[in-house]
Amino acid sequence: METGSARPKAGLIDCVGLRWFFRLLSSSIGQKFVMGITGLLLCGFLAAHLAGNLLLFAGAELFNDYAHKLHEQWELLIVAETGLAVLFLAHIYLAFATAAGNGRAREDDYAMKQPKVPGRVIGANTWMFASGAVVLGFVLLHLVDLRLGMEGIDLRGLKLKDMKPFDATVKVLSNPISRVVYTIGAIILGIHLSHGFSSAFQSLGLNHPKYTPMIKLLGKIFAFVIAVGFASLALFVPEIWRK
Amino acid sequence: MNHTSTKALNLTLKIWRQAGPDQPGALKSYTLTDISPDMSFLEMLDVLNEQLIAKGEEPVAFDHDCREGICGTCGVMINGQAHGPDSATTTCQLHMRRFSDGDTILIEPWRARAFPIVRDLVVDRSAFDRIIQSGGYVSVNTGGAPDANAIPVPGHAQQDAMAAAACIGCGACVASCKNASAMLFVSAKVTHLADLPQGQAERSKRVLNMVATMDSEKFGNCTNTGECEAACPAGIKLSNIAQMNREYMKAVLFSCE
Ligand code: SF4
Ligand code: FES
Numbered sequence: 001m002e003t004g005s006a007r008p009k010a011g012l013i014d015c016v017g018l019r020w021f022f023r024l025l026s027s028s029i030g031q032k033f034v035m036g037i038t039g040l041l042l043c044g045f046l047a048a049h050l051a052g053n054l055l056l057f058a059g060a061e062l063f064n065d066y067a068h069k070l071h072e073q074w075e076l077l078i079v080a081e082t083g084l085a086v087l088f089l090a091h092i093y094l095a096f097a098t099a100a101g102n103g104r105a106r107e108d109d110y111a112m113k114q115p116k117v118p119g120r121v122i123g124a125n126t127w128m129f130a131s132g133a134v135v136l137g138f139v140l141l142h143l144v145d146l147r148l149g150m151e152g153i154d155l156r157g158l159k160l161k162d163m164k165p166f167d168a169t170v171k172v173l174s175n176p177i178s179r180v181v182y183t184i185g186a187i188i189l190g191i192h193l194s195h196g197f198s199s200a201f202q203s204l205g206l207n208h209p210k211y212t213p214m215i216k217l218l219g220k221i222f223a224f225v226i227a228v229g230f231a232s233l234a235l236f237v238p239e240i241w242r243k
Numbered sequence: 244m245n246h247t248s249t250k251a252l253n254l255t256l257k258i259w260r261q262a263g264p265d266q267p268g269a270l271k272s273y274t275l276t277d278i279s280p281d282m283s284f285l286e287m288l289d290v291l292n293e294q295l296i297a298k299g300e301e302p303v304a305f306d307h308d309c310r311e312g313i314c315g316t317c318g319v320m321i322n323g324q325a326h327g328p329d330s331a332t333t334t335c336q337l338h339m340r341r342f343s344d345g346d347t348i349l350i351e352p353w354r355a356r357a358f359p360i361v362r363d364l365v366v367d368r369s370a371f372d373r374i375i376q377s378g379g380y381v382s383v384n385t386g387g388a389p390d391a392n393a394i395p396v397p398g399h400a401q402q403d404a405m406a407a408a409a410c411i412g413c414g415a416c417v418a419s420c421k422n423a424s425a426m427l428f429v430s431a432k433v434t435h436l437a438d439l440p441q442g443q444a445e446r447s448k449r450v451l452n453m454v455a456t457m458d459s460e461k462f463g464n465c466t467n468t469g470e471c472e473a474a475c476p477a478g479i480k481l482s483n484i485a486q487m488n489r490e491y492m493k494a495v496l497f498s499c500e
Binding site: 020023024027028029030031032033098101102104105106107108109110111112113114115116117118125126128195198199202203204205206207208209212 | 259324451465469488
């Protein structure tokens with residue numbers, strides 16, 4: 001902005017020309033943009049992850065083979081996992097940053113508040129932070145269970161060490177606590193996506209009378225498929241492969 | 244409240260009363276009898292105020308000017324809805340026939356940190372003015388009115404710009420948003436000028452500055468719930484916000500600003 005005050009002295013950020021980047025990360029629209037991109041990329045991960053895990057229905061051999069092939073390409077895996085971690089952390093950081101700003105934007109609540117959107121009862125959009133927090137909790141547990149293999153902090157007493165991926169997964173899913181948690185996690189994730197998917201397009205500016213109705217429908221279908229897909233793993237896999 | 248009344252109404256009003264910006268406020272109840280269903284909502288408040296003045300009490304302060312839906316000053320929350328139950332309607336255009344005999348009507352001011360309460364139902368919306376001051380104009384000297392055909396504007400651009408220009412700056416979008424976000428208002432102002440040839444020279448600078456001011460005025464962030472669109476009396480759409488998002492990202496990533 002052309003104000004009368006002197007411009008601040010050029011610091012490192014200006015020398016390497018990164019002011020645009022900080023504007024992106026600190027402005028409301030930039031934050032929503034990054035939120036949308038990271039969210040959609042995470043949706044891509046979900047789709048791939050579900051596709052791989054549906055092999056649990058195909059039996060031990062195919063699933064172990066898949067897991068083995070995946071872990072063989074460890075160079076790629078490091079890149080992919082680092083990328084995923086960055087996406088998650090950015091998405092979570094922005095959730096906190098924007099939610100804090102939103103909370104401060106209205107200090108005194110209305111005595112009465114009613115929606116004006118026709119037909120709205122209670123929307124997933126009101127619960128994005130809460131549903132996201134539940135999903136985060138679930139993801140952390142899931143990582144502890146099946147990625148990090150941290151036995152010490154596992155209160156359910158599952159001994160997964162040295163087990164084949166298929167057996168370890170079935171064992172985790174057979175535990176009643178994890179079954180409930182995994183099912184709830186999948187459903188809440190679906191609720192999160194039912195708003196998040198199409199909302200991401202809006203935040204990216206991708207709103208068009210020709211395509212937006214389709215994107216909204218796709219978002220609901222995607223949310224449904226992901227929720228039902230992952231929940232079915234927790235509900236049916238242990239039943240099918242009970243020894 | 245979907246039906247319409249034709250006979251005179253007896254109403255209970257619960258109105259937010261607050262003597263000044265830093266004073267404590269509270270809801271106060273009033274009863275009104277024999278309100279004509281043909282009155283506008285503001286005329287109903289006028290009747291109440293006349294009665295209060297006759298009794299020697301302080302009248303309820305509320306903003307209003309044109310009383311025909313164009314000035315944007317009259318907005319209040321009516322039973323938890325910005326500008327009341329009708330869509331595409333300002334408070335002054337709302338008629339009492341929309342209510343039923345015996346109804347209780349709760350009237351509150353807009354609530355947002357960026358809109359501090361001045362008194363009763365009156366809020367300070369100068370944050371909107373500061374957003375406009377930071378870029379919602381064309382500052383190149385355009386001289387006298389040019390011949391209409393000298394500046395070609397495609398029909399759809401003209402229509403989009405005209406639709407965006409309909410924003411009356413009432414603040415219902417902020418009031419109805421659960422995050423008190425001003426994005427609908429700012430998007431109307433940004434897209435209105437971005438669609439027209441006269442707005443091109445300052446296109447990037449405008450969106451960057453207006454969004455920066457919006458953020459610094461402590462409005463919340465958009466979470467795409469669509470409540471603003473539903474409350475807007477002027478028909479500004481979520482697609483305006485998407486267009487602003489595009490304008491902003493284009494300016495951040497590709498302009499020299
Ligand atoms: S966008 Fe609509 S609701 Fe918001 S200030 Fe403009 S007219 Fe009012
Ligand atoms: S008084 Fe002008 S819009 Fe209602």
